[in-house]
Amino acid sequence: xxxxxxxxxxxxxxxxxxxxxxxxxxxxxxxxxxxxxxxxxxxxxxxxxxxxxxxxxxxxxxxxxxxxxxxxxxxxxxxxxxxxxxxxxxxxxxxxxxxxxxxxxxxxx
Numbered sequence: 666x667x668x669x670x671x672x673x674x675x676x677x678x679x680x681x682x683x684x685x686x687x688x689x690x691x692x693x694x695x696x697x698x699x700x701x702x703x704x705x706x707x708x709x710x711x712x713x714x715x716x717x718x719x720x721x722x723x724x725x726x727x728x729x730x731x732x733x734x735x736x737x738x739x740x741x742x743x744x745x746x747x748x749x750x751x752x753x754x755x756x757x758x759x760x761x762x763x764x765x766x767x768x769x770x771x772x773x774x
Contacts, residue, residue, distance in 0.1 A: 676764050676767075677767055677768050678765065683765065683769075686757060686761055687711070687715055689756050689757070690711070690718065690753050690754075690756050690757055691707070691711035691714075691715070691753070692756070693752040693753050693756075694707040694708075694710060694714075694748065695707055695708075695711070710745065711753075713728050713731075714745075714753060716728075718753075718754060718757065718762070719762070719765050719769055719771055720771055725749075729742060729745075729746055732745065
């Protein structure tokens, strides 16, 4: 049995390209933020989830565990989890994710 190796070159992103991807990723959270305080909280949460996206499933789970420690209830955490997996994560293609990992120098999982 032969093993297929996917060999494609992901490009290194410019800072502006990475920022644009972050905005696309975070848009579902930002749309839901209706006040300056909520916008600030949404940005902080988006940054945490962005790191989780780029670093992988173990960190994703750790982020959701940490949300319990900051006082979010189970319903709120589930709403964030649903938005992350249904809207935010799919907004970034596999090619874009690989380019982000290269740009941020993330070691392979």
